[in-house]
Amino acid sequence: xxxxxxxxxxxxxxxxxxxxxxxxxxxxxxxxxxxxxxxxxxxxxxxxxxxxxxxxxxxxxxxxxxxxxxxxxxxxxxxxxxxxxxxxxxxxxxxxxxxxxxxxxxxxxxxxxxxxxxxxxxxxxxxxxxxxxxxxxxxxxxxxxxxxxxxxxxxxxxxxxxxxxxxxxxxxxxxxxxxxxxxxxxxxxxxxxxxxxxxxxxxxxxxxxxxxxxxxxxxxxxxxxxxxxxxxxxxxxxxxxxxxxxxxxxxxxxxxxxxxxxxxxxxxxxxxxxxxx
Numbered sequence: 001x002x003x004x005x006x007x008x009x010x011x012x013x014x015x016x017x018x019x020x021x022x023x024x025x026x027x028x029x030x031x032x033x034x035x036x037x038x039x040x041x042x043x044x045x046x047x048x049x050x051x052x053x054x055x056x057x058x059x060x061x062x063x064x065x066x067x068x069x070x071x072x073x074x075x076x077x078x079x080x081x082x083x084x085x086x087x088x089x090x091x092x093x094x095x096x097x098x099x100x101x102x103x104x105x106x107x108x109x110x111x112x113x114x115x116x117x118x119x120x121x122x123x124x125x126x127x128x129x130x131x132x133x134x135x136x137x138x139x140x141x142x143x144x145x146x147x148x149x150x151x152x153x154x155x156x157x158x159x160x161x162x163x164x165x166x167x168x169x170x171x172x173x174x175x176x177x178x179x180x181x182x183x184x185x186x187x188x189x190x191x192x193x194x195x196x197x198x199x200x201x202x203x204x205x206x207x208x209x210x211x212x213x214x215x216x217x218x219x220x221x222x223x224x225x226x227x228x229x230x231x232x233x234x235x236x237x238x239x240x241x242x243x244x245x246x247x248x249x250x251x252x253x254x255x256x257x258x259x260x261x262x263x264x265x266x267x268x269x270x271x272x273x274x275x276x277x
Contacts, residue, residue: 004091006132008098009065013058017077017088021052027079029056034072045077054079065096093132100135103190103198106142107209108217110135116214123214125221134217141216145209147255150188151269155205186269205267212256212263219257 007013024047031040039062045054054077065071071094079086100106108116110131117123126134152158198206261268 003133004093005130006093006095006098006135007063009063009094009096010060011063011094012060013063013073013092015056015058015075015090015092017054017056017090019052019054019079019081019086019088021079021081021086022050024051024054024079024081027054027077029078030076031058031062032074032076034074039073042078047079063094065094069096070094098131098135100138103142103193103195103209106138107145107206107213108138108142108211110138112210113138113214113217116211117218120215120218122218122222126214126218129221133221137217137220138213140220141213141260144216144255145213145260145264146190148261148264149269150264150267151186152188153186154267154269155188155201157202208263208267212260215263216256216260219260 027045027047028042029040029045030038030042032038040058045056047054056075056077058073058075063073072091073094074089074091077088079088098110100109102109113134114127117126126137256264
């Protein structure tokens with residue numbers, strides 16, 4: 001299935017349709033929304049002799065969303081050659097609000113990613129693929145980062161030595177949320193995190209989350225063929241005279257890239273407790 005691009009509401013969209021035919025005599029395009037309602041019907045397209053690729057520009061007015069938060073646009077191009085009609089289709093998504101909500105959808109906005117990725121060694125691919133794909137990768141990167149076991153004690157830089165009983169170190173009133181009885185454990189629960197509580201987190205931690213998400217989005221954009229091969233159980237692969245061998249054992253299953261994990265390791269609880277039954 002072809003990739004579906006994402007655009008802002010009210011933005012003109014340029015598409016190119018390739019036809020593997022010669023001597024196109026005429027062409028028209030039609031635009032429909034997600035419910036099948038026709039927005040533009042059989043609009044003629046100017047064709048030159050020998051043209052095999054047909055450009056279509058869907059106007060900003062046609063892409064304006066007045067009530068919906070998001071909607072689809074189906075663009076159908078019909079080309080006639082030698083008495084036969086050939087049809088090609090493309091679709092894209094329109095968003096009324098293109099910005100990402102923090103921390104619900106992402107720890108970094110599209111603007112954050114654009115500013116930070118220019119300084120990252122592997123940031124070129126993320127920047128080159130456009131804002132629509134960048135937005136998707138930031139959402140996926142945040143989802144992965146949220147699976148890490150973040151420690152409230154490490155985030156707030158609390159020293160165990162301040163208290164006689166380490167197991168009671170969160171039952172104090174000088175820690176954010178410590179007085180409401182909700183966060184009496186050491187791990188952050190992102191599902192229960194509100195905007196107000198997120199705003200109370202230290203700025204240095206929120207900055208680290210933002211950088212980590214942008215870095216993870218860059219890793220997603222560049223891909224990791226070795227990790228994917230090992231995850232699929234491949235032991236070796238050969239390309240021409242080159243053979244890559246993968247060891248059978250593997251490190252701890254961390255859902256983020258190593259470079260992302262290193263950016264957040266000072267805020268993660270990596271302790272493992274083993275108890276006897």
